Amino acid sequence: MHNRQNIRDLIYYEVSDHLMTHGEGIYLYDAHGRQYIDCSSGTFNLSLGYGHPEVMAAVREQTEKLVHVTSSFQTEPVNDLVRRLVEVSPESLTQVHLKVSGGATANEGAVKMAQAATGRRDVITLFRSHHGQTMMTTAMSGEAFRREPFPLHFPGVVHVPDPYCHRCFYRQHRESCGLLCVERIDDFIDHASSGSVACVVVEPVSGSGGNVVAPDGYLAALRRLCDERGIVLIFDEIQTGIGRTGRMFAAEHFGVEPDAITTAKGLGGSGMQVAAILSNDALGGLDGSFHSFTYGANVLASAAAATTLEVISRPGFLENVRKTGAQITQRLEGLQAAHACISDVRGLGLMIGIELVDAEGRPNLPLTQRVVRLGLENGLLLRTSRYGRGNVVKIRPPLILTSEEADLIGDRLETVFAQI
Known part of the structure; x- marks a missing residue:
């Protein structure tokens, strides 16, 4: 002992x-x-x-009925959550993948969807980004300290400078920069990638990286670049989503519709573990055997999340x-x-x-x-x-x-x- x-x-x-x-x-x-x-x-x-009393009441009520069932079956709480997520998401995002257990696995799943849909490999992310703690999302995230202890990294990640106007990487000023931080991504693709880029993953407001808010025009310019290059644009809204920025999703602030949004954290309302990938039809079709987790699409968590969305959606x-x-x-x-x-x-x-x-x-x-x-x-x-x-x-x-x-x-x- x-x-x-x-x-x-x-x-x-x-x-x-x-x-x-x-x-x-x-x-x-x-x-x-x-x-x-x-x-x-x-x-x-x-x-x-x-x-929160309404979330706790929903959890108590659901525990008397059903806490977990395999996600191969339908349940009312999961169906309710899916409908609500589609209702509050950007118009083009019409499918919900709930079989993920947290923000990191939601981000991994969105990347897998992009790779499967495009047949390409590489992922572009920002220097200060934080997309999760799994081995793939550790490699995807910026900041060298995250990867330092680990000898093997997920290949095919290209890190590019943040749109951090307060400390601009390119030493420019927003009034005259012409959004060089987007323009230069072309150079990273041409010279630093494998030439096979599947997606760009970006936080509209950086979570861990210093609360850097995407400047006016940045995300729209990024959308245009992705469209020109045939690259999937994914918004990591694990921290910004579900009302945190004063809109249901931060994408609304910028008038830009990504091809997918990942969400988690605040979706559980008062601490229930739940996450989701919201995608457009073009990213559909990834077989469930390629990305599903035991506690994804959990019935109890879905009941809490559906109630959370109901509360946040109120006038x-x-x-x-x-x-x-x-x-x-x-x-x-x-x-x-x-x-x-x-x-x-x-x-x-x-x-x-x-x-x-x-x-x-x-x-x-x-x-x-x-x-x-x-x-x-x-x-x-x-x-x-x-x-x-x-x-x-x-x-x-x-x-x-x-x-x-x-x-x-x-x-x-x-x-x-x-x-x-």
Whole structure:
């Protein structure tokens, strides 16, 4: 028998000393009864906060009937979810693949669909992208640190610069750049790929990579390039989808219809594990034996997801996301004017980033980590970009946020920066 007494020695991954006991709405509570506003929505997946009553009621009701059945059969919760997803998706996306167990496997499945439909191989993604933690999506994602420990990588991935106007790779300005970040993808295809590109996978707003919002015209130009080259365009909306940006999908902000959208995280409402690939007819036909997972199309999770979509689709809900997001952004812009360490505030809806720099304008990682620590001391749960390696603080509370709660977040952030 081993004699380790500390639970932290038994849990493989790192955990903090905080023992969390329960949550309600936007709030999480620890064993000492202390309350925190969760500005990370769990792992950006609690779109309706902790224990949303309608989602919990749907789960309780479904547990009395059927929790799981093989996805070869129909069930009402799955059928309901499929219909709702098609209804809220861009018009050209008419098919739903639910037999995926999370965002990473949704992204892998979308790539497989593109490869099967085009007969091509390569995948183009962005430098700072994050598409999952499986071996394929680890290779697809940007950031060298993700791949460093592993000797074998999925072949055929071409990484290209982000449309990161605040720190433009090409040292251009948006007013005069002519969207060089899209134009140069032609060069990457001609000179850095195998010559056989199946798809481009892009997050409309980067999740882990620093909350970089695609600039005006970027996604439309990317759509044109893909059409000219016969390449499939996939939007990874694992983090941006299901209302996070103030629209059901971020694609709506940009007026661009991709060939497929992947979605997960917020689809579960209050933490149920569910994901989906939404595709157009051209990507149909991939046999189920090539991409299906035991807990995909789960009946219990589908009941929660269908209820989540019903709540988010109600009149005024997404309008409130845009309103409270603008409220927080305005407070942050006021902080930016008062604190030189804040070099940029950017986002859509309740997906907001604060970029922190030193006196020379360089990314300031120690300060970013200090903001997170002070946030915790002041009752705010915050996360940073690039898995703690970045200089952007992410503000993404549950979408049920009220105007009063948005002000409270602003007040606590002002306290944090005053302490700095």
